[in-house]
Amino acid sequence: HDANPHVHELVLHKGFWLINGIHDLDDVDQISSLETRDSDVFVVTYPKSGTIWMQQILLLLEAKGDVTTISKLNNLSNGDLIPWIEIKGGRQSFITASSPRKNVSHLPYHFMPSSLSQKKGKVIYVARNPKDVLVSYYHFHKMAKMLETPKDFNDFFEKFLKGRVFASSWFEHIKSWYSHKDDVNMLFITYEEMIQDLQAAVERISLFLGEELSDEELSNTVKHSTFSNMRKIPQASYEQVPGDLLDHHQGRFMRKGTIGDWKNHFTVAQNEKFEEHFHREMMDFPLSFIWDI
Numbered sequence: 417h418d419a420n421p422h423v424h425e426l427v428l429h430k431g432f433w434l435i436n437g438i439h440d441l442d443d444v445d446q447i448s449s450l451e452t453r454d455s456d457v458f459v460v461t462y463p464k465s466g467t468i469w470m471q472q473i474l475l476l477l478e479a480k481g482d483v484t485t486i487s488k489l490n491n492l493s494n495g496d497l498i499p500w501i502e503i504k505g506g507r508q509s510f511i512t513a514s515s516p517r518k519n520v521s522h523l524p525y526h527f528m529p530s531s532l533s534q535k536k537g538k539v540i541y542v543a544r545n546p547k548d549v550l551v552s553y554y555h556f557h558k559m560a561k562m563l564e565t566p567k568d569f570n571d572f573f574e575k576f577l578k579g580r581v582f583a584s585s586w587f588e589h590i591k592s593w594y595s596h597k598d599d600v601n602m603l604f605i606t607y608e609e610m611i612q613d614l615q616a617a618v619e620r621i622s623l624f625l626g627e628e629l630s631d632e633e634l635s636n637t638v639k640h641s642t643f644s645n646m647r648k649i650p651q652a653s654y655e656q657v658p659g660d661l662l663d664h665h666q667g668r669f670m671r672k673g674t675i676g677d678w679k680n681h682f683t684v685a686q687n688e689k690f691e692e693h694f695h696r697e698m699m700d701f702p703l704s705f706i707w708d709i
C-alpha cells in the first residue's frame with residue numbers, strides 16, 4: 417500500500433510492463449501499423465539511459481546549435497518537443513507532425529512500426545551500462561510521483577533484475593533491439609561513449625541523420641548538451657515539471673550524469689548477483705560496457 421495518491425499501477429501488456437493511465441493499451445497496439453517515412457527518427461532507450469540527453473542533441477542539431485531557438489519555445493520541455501510515442505496522445509501527434517518527425521520510445525522492438533524493418537525511418541538506440549541504469553532508475557522512482565517509491569535500494573535492485581518495473585527487463589529490452597540492429601536503419605550508441613567524447617558522439621549522430629552543420633554549429637551543439645549546461649536550462653532538465661509529477665525535494669532529474677555511480681550503491685553481494693545475472697542473460701550478445709572510469 418502506498419500513501420502517495422499520484423501512484424499509477426503497472427499493467428502487464430503482451431509481456432511488457434506499462435503504466436496504467438499514462439499508456440493507452442489500444443493506442444500502443446496501433447503503433448506497429450504506423451507507416452513510417454525515411455526521414456522519421458525514433459530514439460529508443462530503456463529508461464534512464466540518456467533519453468533527455470539525446471532529445472537535447474537532436475533539438476540542437478535541428479536548430480544548428482542555436483540554443484536560443486529552443487528556449488524561445490517557451491516552457492516546452494525536451495519531452496514535449498520530442499515526445500514519447502507510447503504516451504497517451506503521442507501516436508496521434510507523431511502522425512500529424514511535419515517531417516522530419518521525431519519521437520522517443522521505451523518500447524521493445526515488436527511493439528514498434530513494422531515498416532522500420534524495411535529500413536523506412538531511422539532508429540537511434542541509446543544503451544547505458546545497466547548497473548548505472550538501475551541506480552538512476554532507483555532515484556527516479558523516489559522522485560516520480562506516478563511510480564511507487566521503493567522500500568529500499570535492495571527492494572528496487574530485486575525488482576530491476578526481475579524486470580518488475582516500467583519497461584520490464586533491461587536485458588530483454590536491449591536484446592530485442594540489438595538482435596534487429598541489421599534489419600533496421602540503426603545507430604547504436606552508448607551513454608558511456610557520449611560521456612567520454614561528446615564531440616565525437618554528436619558528429620556520429622549528425623552524420624547518421626544527414627544533418628549538415630558547420631564546425632561552429634557542431635561545437636555549439638556539444639556545448640549546450642553537456643551535463644552542466646543542460647542543468648542550467650529548466651526545460652532541458654525537467655526542473656519546470658510540476659511537483660505533483662516530480663518531487664523536486666527528492667533530488668534532481670539531472671542527478672549526477674556520471675559513469676560508475678553504482679559503486680556507491682551496490683554491496684559486494686549485490687554486485688556478484690548482478691554480474692551472474694548479466695552473464696547469464698547476455699551470454700550470446702557480444703556487447704561490452706564501460707562500468708567505471
Ligand code: A3P
Nearest residue numbers: 464465466467468469552642643670671672673
Ligand atoms: P543519473 O541519474 O545517473 O544522473 P533519461 O533521460 O533516459 O531518463 O536518463 C536520465 C539520466 O541521464 C540521468 O542519469 C541524467 O543525469 C543523465 N543525463 C542527462 N543528460 C545528461 C548529460 N548531458 N550528460 C550526462 N548525463 C546526462
